[in-house]
Every structure is written in C-alpha cells, then in structure tokens.
Amino acid sequence: MPGYIFGTHLRAPAGTKLRYRRITWKSWWSSKHGSTYNTWVEARRWPGERLANAPVQYEYAISTGYNAKPNHVRYGRGSGIFLHIFGKGLTSGCVSVSRSNMIRICTLLDPAKQPTFAVGTAAAGTPTATTAY
Numbered sequence: 001m002p003g004y005i006f007g008t009h010l011r012a013p014a015g016t017k018l019r020y021r022r023i024t025w026k027s028w029w030s031s032k033h034g035s036t037y038n039t040w041v042e043a044r045r046w047p048g049e050r051l052a053n054a055p056v057q058y059e060y061a062i063s064t065g066y067n068a069k070p071n072h073v074r075y076g077r078g079s080g081i082f083l084h085i086f087g088k089g090l091t092s093g094c095v096s097v098s099r100s101n102m103i104r105i106c107t108l109l110d111p112a113k114q115p116t117f118a119v120g121t122a123a124a125g126t127p128t129a130t131t132a133y
Helices: 099-108
Strands: 002-009 019-022 027-030 039-042 049-051 061-065 082-085 096-097
Touching: 061 099, 082 099, 096 099
Parallel strands: 002 019, 082 096
Antiparallel strands: 002 061, 027 039, 027 049, 061 082
16 A cells, blocks of 8 residues: 655645655665665665656655565565656556546555555466456
C-alpha cells in the first residue's frame, strides 16, 4: 500500500487523502545496502537517487511498494519503482502517466480502502501476471 505521496510542492493536490512529503535537496531514495534500502532518506551525501533531480517527474509521485516492506526485501532486486509524471524519454522501471492523470490518482487513493499496486503483465499463467498477485 502506498504510504504517502511525495513531490515538489508545499502541499499535495486538493482532495488528496494520503499523507504528503515535500522533496528537498536532502531527499534521497536509498539504494544503499542495509536498513535504509528502498526507503526515503534525508541526508547530505549520496545514498541513492536524489529526488530533487527529477522535478518534472516527481512533481507528484508515489512509491509502488515494489521490493519494499512489509514484503520481503531483497537487496539488488530493484528499488525506487514509482508511479510518477511523464518526463523525457523512458523510465528506469517506473510507471509514468500524464500530469492530469497523476493528480487524479492522488485524489482517488484513499488509505481507508487500502490501495495497492500490481505491476506486471496481462498474460495469465505467467509469474509476472498481475493475476498472480
């Protein structure tokens, strides 16, 4: 379940029910082995991806929870798989949508309904099928 929306603005879009975290120059998504792996970290030095370096994509974004707690986390299996706004070119594993769709998604997610992400293929009977979740 996504725990919060993050982004570059002071506040989340109007009508958002999830918590919101504002990106600063000290905001990173950790790829460092250990207890901070695949989590948000506030630090001065590099522990992963500096979120402020992608202000268009991360104007509003949500972690999909891929390879993250409360599930079993495996170092090196991937981290920082987000739902975010389209940028230039391809993503590095994230899912991107238009800005208007991202804002709509932010307002639709209700923690009382326990939203989840299922990223996978449509082909049934495969290990990556969304129906396998």
